[in-house]
Amino acid sequence: MESLGDEPWDVVICGTGxxxxxxxxxxxxxxxxxxxxxxxxxxxxxxxxxTLQDAESFAAKHAGxxxxxxxxxxxxxxxxxxxPDDAEAQGLKFPRAYSLALAPQIIxxxxxxxxxLVSSRAYRQxxxxxxxxxxxxxxxxxxxxxxxxxxxSSREDVFSSQSIPxxxxxxxxxxxxxxxDFESDEQKPIWEGHADAPLTDFLTAQFKLEDDLKxxxxxxxMALDGKASVRSGLAAxxxxxxxxxxxxxxxxxxxxxxxxxxxxxxxxxxxxAVGGGIYMLDTSATVKPSGExxxxxxxxxxxxxxxxxxxISGQETTTGVQAISRLVAVVKSPLSSLFQVLVEGAPxxxxxxxxxxxxxSPIYALVHSSDTGECPVGQCVVYLTTLATTDSKxxxxxxxxxxxxxxxxxxxxxxxxxxxxxxxxxxxxxxxTENHGTTPAFSFPPLSATLAFEDTDLExxxxxxxxxxxxxxxxxxxxVFEDREGADAEDEVYE
Amino acid sequence: MxxxxxxxxxxxxxxxxxxxxxSALLLRYCDDQFDPESSTATIGIDFKSKHLAVRGKAYRLNxxxxxxxxxxxxxxxxxxxxAHGVILVYDIxxxxxxxxxxxxxxxxxxxxxxxxxxxxxxSKLDKVAGGGRAVTFEEGQAFAEANGALFCEVSAKTKExxxxxxxxxxxxxxxxxxxxxxxxxRSNNTTLNIGNLGSDYSSAxxx
Numbered sequence: 288m289e290s291l292g293d294e295p296w297d298v299v300i301c302g303t304g305x306x307x308x309x310x311x312x313x314x315x316x317x318x319x320x321x322x323x324x325x326x327x328x329x330x331x332x333x334x335x336x337x338t339l340q341d342a343e344s345f346a347a348k349h350a351g352x353x354x355x356x357x358x359x360x361x362x363x364x365x366x367x368x369x370x371p372d373d374a375e376a377q378g379l380k381f382p383r384a385y386s387l388a389l390a391p392q393i394i395x396x397x398x399x400x401x402x403x404l405v406s407s408r409a410y411r412q413x414x415x416x417x418x419x420x421x422x423x424x425x426x427x428x429x430x431x432x433x434x435x436x437x438x439x440s441s442r443e444d445v446f447s448s449q450s451i452p453x454x455x456x457x458x459x460x461x462x463x464x465x466x467x468d469f470e471s472d473e474q475k476p477i478w479e480g481h482a483d484a485p486l487t488d489f490l491t492a493q494f495k496l497e498d499d500l501k502x503x504x505x506x507x508x509m510a511l512d513g514k515a516s517v518r519s520g521l522a523a524x525x526x527x528x529x530x531x532x533x534x535x536x537x538x539x540x541x542x543x544x545x546x547x548x549x550x551x552x553x554x555x556x557x558x559x560a561v562g563g564g565i566y567m568l569d570t571s572a573t574v575k576p577s578g579e580x581x582x583x584x585x586x587x588x589x590x591x592x593x594x595x596x597x598x599i600s601g602q603e604t605t606t607g608v609q610a611i612s613r614l615v616a617v618v619k620s621p622l623s624s625l626f627q628v629l630v631e632g633a634p635x636x637x638x639x640x641x642x643x644x645x646x647x648s649p650i651y652a653l654v655h656s657s658d659t660g661e662c663p664v665g666q667c668v669v670y671l672t673t674l675a676t677t678d679s680k681x682x683x684x685x686x687x688x689x690x691x692x693x694x695x696x697x698x699x700x701x702x703x704x705x706x707x708x709x710x711x712x713x714x715x716x717x718x719x720t721e722n723h724g725t726t727p728a729f730s731f732p733p734l735s736a737t738l739a740f741e742d743t744d745l746e747x748x749x750x751x752x753x754x755x756x757x758x759x760x761x762x763x764x765x766x767v768f769e770d771r772e773g774a775d776a777e778d779e780v781y782e
Numbered sequence: 783m784x785x786x787x788x789x790x791x792x793x794x795x796x797x798x799x800x801x802x803x804x805s806a807l808l809l810r811y812c813d814d815q816f817d818p819e820s821s822t823a824t825i826g827i828d829f830k831s832k833h834l835a836v837r838g839k840a841y842r843l844n845x846x847x848x849x850x851x852x853x854x855x856x857x858x859x860x861x862x863x864x865a866h867g868v869i870l871v872y873d874i875x876x877x878x879x880x881x882x883x884x885x886x887x888x889x890x891x892x893x894x895x896x897x898x899x900x901x902x903x904x905s906k907l908d909k910v911a912g913g914g915r916a917v918t919f920e921e922g923q924a925f926a927e928a929n930g931a932l933f934c935e936v937s938a939k940t941k942e943x944x945x946x947x948x949x950x951x952x953x954x955x956x957x958x959x960x961x962x963x964x965x966x967x968r969s970n971n972t973t974l975n976i977g978n979l980g981s982d983y984s985s986a987x988x989x
Contacts, residue, residue, distance in 0.1 A: 330857075401976055416972055417972070526975055534974055543862065544863075549860075554858075556858060557828075557861060560851045561825075561827065561849040563850070566856040567856065634973075634974060637972060
């Protein structure tokens with residue numbers, strides 16, 4: 288067996304986050320010698336899916352908060368896990384029965400991520416599930432209990448809705464029709480002058496939408512600050528509506544089973560391995576100082592030094608001050624009413640989205656059924672997200688209780704069996720390139736801290752791909768591959 | 783034979799230490815190829831497919847190779863997803879490879895579905911003739927039994943027993959209805975096939 292340090296590598300990829308892993312996939316049919324490492328003993332980094340055991344070490348590693356300067360710049364901070372003393376007696380199963388996603392982003396059916404997975408043939412190893420209904424939390428009003436209202440998400444849906452008065456229906460239909468081609472020359476003049484104004488004002492002025500309907504529309508933008516601008520809001524609603532039905536009736540987005548983007552990262556890394564890349568987990572790589580005319584060297588554990596022509600990594604720290612707070616909760620109830628099939632022929636959804644009002648910014652809950660494989664049957668995993676404030680952890684916990692009671696009624700005994708809390712910085716979203724000797728070192732920005740996967744996060748992958756391949760990069764071949772498996776299988780019969 | 787769309791697909795993994803002969807077993811069984819010179823890590827093989835009929839019913843068997851990720855023990859949890867069976871391979875001429883099986887069995891048990899079929903294979907049976915055996919048949923069998931796995935010894939070089947692990951794994955799988963439940967195409971109403979559904983994406987279905 289040849290040793291790692293004998294020959295220089297063409298590229299060393301540090302970290303197995305989604306972007307680094309997609310790069311490994313993109314390079315998997317090149318002749319490049321690739322070493323791919325990760326400091327953790329699991330794949331995925333900030334997009335990993337964690338067993339309860341992994342979640343504990345993750346929380347311990349990222350427990351630091353804004354108190355120390357080093358932690359203040361860390362992308363993940365203030366992490367903590369919690370469970371009731373008698374969690375196991377209440378129904379918490381063994382640690383590996385859970386797979387908590389650090390990146391539970393839904394992926395719109397029109398996303399380039401999906402078309403890239405198809406064209407690169409990597410999609411076959413990923414099981415995709417449907418994202419179903421979107422709900423808005425309605426607080427108790429006039430003596431009625433709090434409840435979740437389902438947002439009608441297509442024109443047919445609006446048409447058949449019983450809860451919207453006829454007059455409002457007409458305004459809403461008019462708005463939906465407008466959004467579908469809001470970028471056309473005909474519609475542009477209507478909104479361009481207000482592009483940066485709040486969407487909600489525009490909805491009142493242009494479409495006379497009532498408050499209830501405006502809340503629906505704003506919730507569908509999934510803007511974490513609850514204040515989508517006209518431009519970004521219309522784009523988000525357009526993506527939602529045009530994604531609906533692309534892959535089948537009744538859903539606009541998908542979710543990879545077993546832990547979201549983590550699965551895509553792992554499948555991409557396997558493609559890298561099939562292409563000859565060498566994988567090492569639990570391995571930190573540090574750059575050694577090098578002369579100006581030399582290739583850079585990286586130091587691995589056990590005094591192994593490797594030379595490389597390029598280095599790709601991910602940014603672990605950020606200068607951004609804004610962060611989001613995330614609460615991942617295992618709930619002892621299937622919350623089945625959130626996962627109903629509403630359109631004939633639609634697949635059973637495994638993910639539901641709930642917007643809960645809160646100040647200063649709304650709270651979004653992505654509720655995952657056990658179909659996601661992230662928890663045992665009879666339980667569900669709720670991923671709550673909001674913009675970070677000093678009190679956001681408390682706010683998320685309250686929102687979880689509100690959500691459960693709204694689904695199951697005030698008497699609900701559905702308890703929380705496990706919680707993982709952490710904050711994630713919203714970086715400035717710029718990749719960086721520096722040079723160590725003659726070796727370029729490219730660093731991916733953190734993934735967008737959004738509820739839906741943003742295609743803009745794929746741009747840096749292509750940049751890194753061009754950097755590694757240099758003159759050999761041919762855009763036509765980027766992530767476009769033939770299937771690996773050989774010719775038709777032979778038939779054999781055994782009795 | 784039933785059309786491709788209706789044949790249940792079985793996923794079987796081959797795992798074990800580097801150099802145990804995993805790829806040789808796979809290539810001999812699926813392609814009837816054997817390269818005595820090839821001792822380097824396997825590149826370019828994702829999985830191989832083979833149709834076979836057991837107990838009068840047709841199946842498509844997809845056998846997955848480790849793609850070298852066994853070298854530093856970096857097989858991903860996703861590799862094990864949906865596997866109906868796991869074939870664990872050691873080299874009967876290497877004591878170390880047999881001793882290492884303990885860890886591989888642990889990994890298979892903790893990552894694969896609880897009811898997945900495990901099968902232990904001692905490879906390079908041809909080396910016995912030259913006095914190269916370092917692990918007895920009885921040791922292998924006892925270890926397999928202790929872990930609820932079936933067992934046999936094979937040679938990819940001479941083809942001895944080469945089909946047996948695959949046939950017996952499939953035979954075991956098909957007797958477990960709960961394990962088989964997920965194998966039928968579109969057997970449940972949750973998993974989507976984005977390759978087939980997105981006609982915009984793939985102009986040609988490779989199946």
